[in-house]
Amino acid sequence: MKKWKGSLLLAICLLAMASSMTVCAAGETILKGVSIDKLDVSGMTREEALAALESYEKNLGGQSIKLGIGDNVIEAKLSDLGVTFDNEDLVDEAIGVGHAGNIVKRYKDQKDLQHSGKTFPLSWQTNEDTVRTYVENNCTKYDKKAQNASLTRENGAFNFVAGTEGLELNVDSAVRTISDYLENSWTSDNTEVLNLEIQVTEPEGSAEELANIKDLLGSFTTSFSTSGSNRCKNVSSGASHINGTVLYPGEEFSAYETVSPFTEANGYAMAGSYLNGEVVDSMGGGICQVSTTLYNAVLRAELNVTERSPHSMTVHYVDLSEDAAIAGTYKDFKFVNSTEYPIYIEGYTTSDKKITFNIYGKETRDKNRTISFESQMVSETPATTILQEDAGQGIGYKAVSSKGSSGYVAELYKIVKVNGVETDRIKVNKSTYKGTNRVVTYGTAGDPTLSENLRAAIAAQDEALADANIAAAVPAQ
Structure with missing residues (x-):
């Protein structure tokens, strides 16, 4: 029951x-x-x-997490890190x-x-590509490049300047750390700082190592005495940007990267330079004389040249094939410190408008060995004369607006002598320079028959016939 x-x-x-x-x-x-x-x-x-x-x-x-990057703390929004919810x-x-x-x-x-x-x-996940992009754009900006030990030169003496450590964010580690934290540990009330892995990079050089810099390995001087004030300013600025550079063994030097950007703030002004075979005003015009002078000092120091381009046309301050142009990023002068010791580059201009580069290091070459350089012209292409008319000028008018210049192919040779006897002749480069046209303008206004004859001579590009037509026309006027 x-x-x-x-x-x-x-x-x-x-x-x-x-x-x-x-x-x-x-x-x-x-x-x-x-x-x-x-x-x-x-x-x-x-x-x-x-x-x-x-x-x-x-x-x-819209909430953020705090990321520690060395001594810096930044806040990153979850949306910027590609956090998505699937709930x-x-x-x-x-x-x-x-x-x-x-x-x-x-x-x-x-x-x-x-x-x-x-x-x-809640469960969420991160997008690794988005996290990486955020890290590369926002976190690596705190990287600090190590400053190698260097030298200053005052009154002919070198002074040692100690280097400083560099800091570099480990991007791969940072991406992993952030993704793992968000997917496995983060909560909406978490305010802790997530520290990212930083790698310390040690500077190169010591006082003992830099003490080897004491010998003059190569030197060269050019004159810019015919330059205007703006071009003089550009040459001086370029030299000052390069002056004091220390290159360690195996390091490469870029003239363009060292002297740019070409702005007023960086010490440059508008001056003449070559562009597509013509002389035009550009910011930093004349900077190629800086790279050319350095090129010749490098050749005499016998360092390894890795990039060099001739000008489109000849320059007046060095012989053929001795120039080194820089233009944008497509023409640069580069070389490597191919010695076993650091080198120091000294560059300066003087009041009599000369620029000099001296390269110092440790001399290891045979004292009985000497080098010199010789420019050889391979071929010359004389300037072409171009005849043109000006219908606004009367018959008898003739003007040469451009004298023109020849084009050349040239080679530069390094001549090696031991005890005064030539032992080697090495071709350094082969350079091609464009010529410019000689332009002659004739007036064609006047008698129709004479004008027609003169135009025919211009069409035939026959200067002698054109001159004969002028000679025949002048007495008749």
Whole structure:
């Protein structure tokens, strides 16, 4: 009898529970006490919870994490790091609490909610490419290049300047650290600083090593005495940018990178330079005399030249094939310190408008060995005369607007002598220079017959015939 009464009581209780559960499920709302991360979704329908979660995730994307880069701390937004959320299933799970499963499970879930609630943690992931882009654009700016030990030269004496350490962010490690932290450790209330791996780079050079710089390895001087004030300024600025450079064994020097940018702020002015075979004003005009003078000092120091280009036309301050042009990034003068010791480059201009470069290092060459350089012209192409008319000038008018210049092919040779006897003749380079046209203009206004004859001579590009037509026309006027 007691057993029968107990079974009846249990059935009644279960029936009551079932009635209660059915009412809750029919409402299709999330039960009270359910949260997703810190978002309370109690009483929401599936659509309402999805909308609320989307807004919540958007706000989370605007939150930041703190990144420690050496002594610097920056804040990076989650949205800038490519953090994405994939939590639509969480809403379904939230709705299922107290609604899904058998009667016993539903009852247990509801009781648990009443006592302690239930929170579903958000899950998110990062995009590695986006993190890498952020790190490269925002974190590497704090990198500090090591400053190698160097020298200054005053009153003919060298003074040692100690180097400083460099700091460089390990990009690969930073990407891994940030991604792992966000995907596995970060919470919306986390304010800790995430320190990224920094690598220390040691400077090159010591006082003992730089003490080897004491011998003059190569020197060269050119004159810019015919230059105007702006060109003089450019030559002087270029020399000062290069002056004091220390190159360690194996290091490459770029003239363009060292003297640029060509701006007023960097000490330059507008002056004449070559462009497509013509002389035009440009910012920094005359800088090629700087690179040319240095080129010749480098040749005499017998360092390894890795890039050199001739001018499009000849220059007046050195012989053929002794020049070295720089223009934009497509023409540069580069060389490598191919010795076993550091070298020092001294560059300066003087009041009598001369520029000099001296290259110092440790002399290891045979004292009985000497070198010299010789320019040899391979061929010359005389200037072409171009005849043209000016219908606004009368017959008899003749003007030479451009005298023209020859084009050349030339070679530069290094001559090696030991004890005064030539032992080697080495071709250093072969250079081609364009010529410019000689332009002659004739007036053709006047007698129609004479004009027609003169135009025919111009069309034939026959200067002698054109001159004869002028000679015949002048007495008749």
